[in-house]
Amino acid sequence: MSAAAVSEQSHVALNGVVRHYDGPPAVHALGPIDLEIGRGEFFSVVGPSGCGKSTLLDVLCGLARPTSGSVRFEGRELHGEVPDGIGVVFQEDSSMPWLSVRQNVAFGLRTSSLSEKEVAERVDHAVSFMGLAQFAGHYPAQLSGGMRQRVCIARTLVLRPRLILLDEPFGALDQQTRLLMGDELLRLWRETGATVLLITHALDEAAMLSDRVGVMSARPGRFIDMVETGWPRDRDSRIVSDPKFGTLTARLWSSLREESLKTMGRAA
Amino acid sequence: MTRRRAVLFVRIAVLAGLVASLEICCRTGIIDPLTIIPPSDMVASMIDRVGSGELDESIVNTFSTIVLAFVLAVGCGTLAGALVHRSSRLRDVADPLLASYYSVPTFIFYPLLVALLGLGKAPLVVLGVLSAAPAVMISTLSGLDSVSPVLLKLARVHRLSPVRTLWWIVLPAALPRLFSGFKLALSYALIGVIAGEFILSGTGLGYAISFAYQSFDNRAMYGLMLFVLLVAVIANGILYAWEGRLARRRSAG
Numbered sequence: 333m334s335a336a337a338v339s340e341q342s343h344v345a346l347n348g349v350v351r352h353y354d355g356p357p358a359v360h361a362l363g364p365i366d367l368e369i370g371r372g373e374f375f376s377v378v379g380p381s382g383c384g385k386s387t388l389l390d391v392l393c394g395l396a397r398p399t400s401g402s403v404r405f406e407g408r409e410l411h412g413e414v415p416d417g418i419g420v421v422f423q424e425d426s427s428m429p430w431l432s433v434r435q436n437v438a439f440g441l442r443t444s445s446l447s448e449k450e451v452a453e454r455v456d457h458a459v460s461f462m463g464l465a466q467f468a469g470h471y472p473a474q475l476s477g478g479m480r481q482r483v484c485i486a487r488t489l490v491l492r493p494r495l496i497l498l499d500e501p502f503g504a505l506d507q508q509t510r511l512l513m514g515d516e517l518l519r520l521w522r523e524t525g526a527t528v529l530l531i532t533h534a535l536d537e538a539a540m541l542s543d544r545v546g547v548m549s550a551r552p553g554r555f556i557d558m559v560e561t562g563w564p565r566d567r568d569s570r571i572v573s574d575p576k577f578g579t580l581t582a583r584l585w586s587s588l589r590e591e592s593l594k595t596m597g598r599a600a
Numbered sequence: 601m602t603r604r605r606a607v608l609f610v611r612i613a614v615l616a617g618l619v620a621s622l623e624i625c626c627r628t629g630i631i632d633p634l635t636i637i638p639p640s641d642m643v644a645s646m647i648d649r650v651g652s653g654e655l656d657e658s659i660v661n662t663f664s665t666i667v668l669a670f671v672l673a674v675g676c677g678t679l680a681g682a683l684v685h686r687s688s689r690l691r692d693v694a695d696p697l698l699a700s701y702y703s704v705p706t707f708i709f710y711p712l713l714v715a716l717l718g719l720g721k722a723p724l725v726v727l728g729v730l731s732a733a734p735a736v737m738i739s740t741l742s743g744l745d746s747v748s749p750v751l752l753k754l755a756r757v758h759r760l761s762p763v764r765t766l767w768w769i770v771l772p773a774a775l776p777r778l779f780s781g782f783k784l785a786l787s788y789a790l791i792g793v794i795a796g797e798f799i800l801s802g803t804g805l806g807y808a809i810s811f812a813y814q815s816f817d818n819r820a821m822y823g824l825m826l827f828v829l830l831v832a833v834i835a836n837g838i839l840y841a842w843e844g845r846l847a848r849r850r851s852a853g
Contacts, residue, residue, distance in 0.1 A: 395756055413759070420757045424750040429850040430772045442768070443758065473850050 342368035343495060343527045344392065348401035350552075351387050360552040361387045364401065367546065367555065369529060374521055376530040376538035378584060379548030380592040385531045386423075388553065389499050392529065393418050405495065419493030419526075423500040427472040427480045427487075434459060434468040437486045458486040461523075462516070478509040482516070489520065496521075498530045502537070510534070511569040514541050518568060535588070539580040540572055547587040550594040557587040637822050645823025646830075655808060655824075662793060662804040663831070665721050669728025669789040674782060676729065677736025684737070685744040698741075701734045710796055724796045724804075731792030732785035739781025743774030776850070779843045786839060790832055 350363035362384040369375045379385050390396035391403060394410040403410045405418065414420070419440075427436050438455045446454070459468050462482040472480050481501055488496060498517075502510040514537060521528050532538050538545045539561065547557040561580055563571060571577055619639050625631040626638035637645075649655055684694045706727065713723035747770050755765040771778075797806025805828055812821035 393757070395753065414757050418757075420754075422750050422753065424748065426748070426750045426754050428751070428769070428772070430775070430846075439768075440758065443760070443764070471850065 343371040343373070343406065344369040344529070345404045346392070346401065347404075349391060349398045349403060350400045351384070351391055351396065352399040362391065362553050363398075365554060369527060372525055372527055374518075374528045374530070374541060374543045376532055376542040376545045377548060378532060378535055378538045378545060378588060379553055380550050380588065380595040381533070382595060383548045383551050383591070384553030385533075385548060386499055388548075389420070389497050389529070389531050393420050393495075393497050395420075417494040419488035419491050419496045421481075421484050421488050421496070421498045421501045423503045425472070425477065425480050425484070427483045429472050431471075432468065433464055433470050433472070433475070433483050436472065436483050437464075437490055440487045440490045454490045454492075458489040461489065461520070462486040478505050478513060481505065481513065485516075485520070489524070492524070493526055495527045495529070496524075498528065500532055501530075503533070510537065511540075511572075515568045517541060522565060535581050535584045536572065536577075539577055539584060540567075540569060545580075545584060547584060548591075550591045556591065557584075559583055559587075634818065637818055641819060642822040642826045645819045646826045647823075649820060649823045650827055655805070658803060658805050658808050661721070662797065662806065665724050665804065666728065666786075666789050666793045668721075669725045669732060669793055670786055672725065673729045673732035673785045673789055674736050677733040677781065677785065678740050678778070680733070681737040681740025682744065685741055691741075698734055698738050706730045706792070707795060707799065710799055714800060719800075719802060724793050724801060727796040728789040728792040732788040735784040735788055736778075736781040739777050739779075739784070740774070743777035743781075744770065746777055747773040776843075776847060779839070779846065783836065783839045783843065786835060787832070790835075794828060 344367075346365050346367040348363070349365045349367075351361050353359040353361055365388070377385055377388065387396065391398050394403070394405075394412060394414040397412040405415055408415065428439065431439065434455060437458050438451060441451045441454065444451070459465055462485055464479065464482060464486060467475060467479065472483065475483070485501070502513050505513060517528070517530075518541060520526075530538070530541060542561055543563065545559045545561065546555045547559065548554065549556045559580065562576075622631070622636070623638050623640060626633055626636060626641075650659070684690045709730070710723065710727060713726050717723045717726065751769050751773055752765070755769050760768065794804070794806035794809075797804035798810045799806075801807050805824060809821055809824045809828070812818075812824060
């Protein structure tokens with residue numbers, strides 16, 4: 333298949349992507365990686381700690397250039413700049429404490445050419461979509477960790493991104509909140525039709541949310557397994573009681589166990 | 601009563617108690633009025649002196665010098681802090697110097713400054729800046745250090761220009777620490793200028809206090825001291841209230 337044909341079919345395509353960090357000591361962090369993510373797909377990446385998951389996200393959205401290989405988004409190659417149409421939600425709380433919830437969400441549109449009315453409409457929609465309408469005038473310090481992360485998701489949502497990248501967005505939340513936030517994320521994915529790439533260390537989260545899960549090796553991170561979940565598009569956290577959920581999680585763990593042991597300096 | 605109001609009430613009560621005790625001690629002769637005059641006399645003297653207009657020129661001179669020193673210290677300190685923050689090598693050199701800066705009594709340079717710049721406003725401004733700018737520089741460094749890397753990543757995701765990143769993200773994120781530096785700078789500029797006037801200058805409130813002291817005019821001296829103290833407390837109070845408003849947004853509750 334030619335590169336042009338690949339880019340027409342896939343929303344995101346990585347070809348032979350390798351990322352080194354200059355030393356000392358020099359580190360081979362990632363790759364080589366070949367990956368295609370289809371338009372509207374929910375793709376998750378799991379891997380042991382330090383395997384280069386976040387580096388993959390940085391390369392994928394244009395925050396970092398690959399040392400070799402290419403990244404294409406909607407057929408166009410990225411050159412170290414985040415293109416229009418990509419939204420990123422980080423693991424760390426990136427809400428701005430000096431802005432109210434509403435101002436935080438509107439921040440995403442400060443540089444847009446939209447009219448004030450359009451901005452207000454989009455912000456209102458994103459704020460109520462994420463269940464923050466009652467807290468629009470609050471400041472982040474007055475919200476829980478889960479709600480602050482919702483603010484960050486809403487800020488990404490107002491941009492109407494076609495590709496949403498999430499770097500362990502629920503990593504700091506408790507298990508119950510994570511499950512509920514997973515439901516919110518699935519609803520967002522269904523209603524926006526965006527392509528979603530989720531980086532996570534939680535196997536159950538990946539198994540529950542994704543159409544497809546890529547399992548990464550210990551550093552340098554490469555894909556060692558691809559798991560199709562086969563879930564229907566209309567799903568929520570209740571699928572954790574489906575026996576297939578256990579089978580999927582077990583498969584992910586069996587692929588990952590040896591790699592996780594490597595990161596602990598132990599053989600299988 | 602809220603906790604904040606209760607604290608304010610106790611604080612005012614403690615101060616009022618101290619002032620009342622001093623008043624009683626002075627009035628009953630426990631404290632010799634040649635040493636300290638009663639606070640009520642200090643207030644009366646302050647009103648007389650300031651109301652008479654004889655100090656207008658000194659007041660304008662002193663406070664314009666303080667404002668000039670403060671503005672220059674904030675400008676130079678912020679700029680120097682930002683430059684040092686950009687270079688790790690410069691930082692390695694500057695950090696220990698800044699940490700030990702306030703062990704140097706800058707007033708010892710005043711005669712040198714007078715020799716270089718004359719007896720006008722200039723040496724006082726330089727003394728004020730020398731006292732205040734390092735505090736601003738230290739707080740700028742600490743403020744810039746406190747900007748979360750994820751917010752800088754966010755700026756790149758939103759494709760913000762360097763100026764917008766500075767204006768929309770870096771400055772607001774660093775503001776609480778910058779503000780602490782500004783507060784210190786105001787105090788240091790005030791101390792630097794008034795102490796400079798006190799030691800060698802021929803004008804200003806510091807000189808007027810020194811003159812009253814040397815002429816054994818206790819009433820004038822305490823009236824002027826009270827005036828300087830009140831202005832310093834009010835100026836700091838304004839910055840403190842402003843800082844409190846900013847901080848309340850950023851903290852829960």
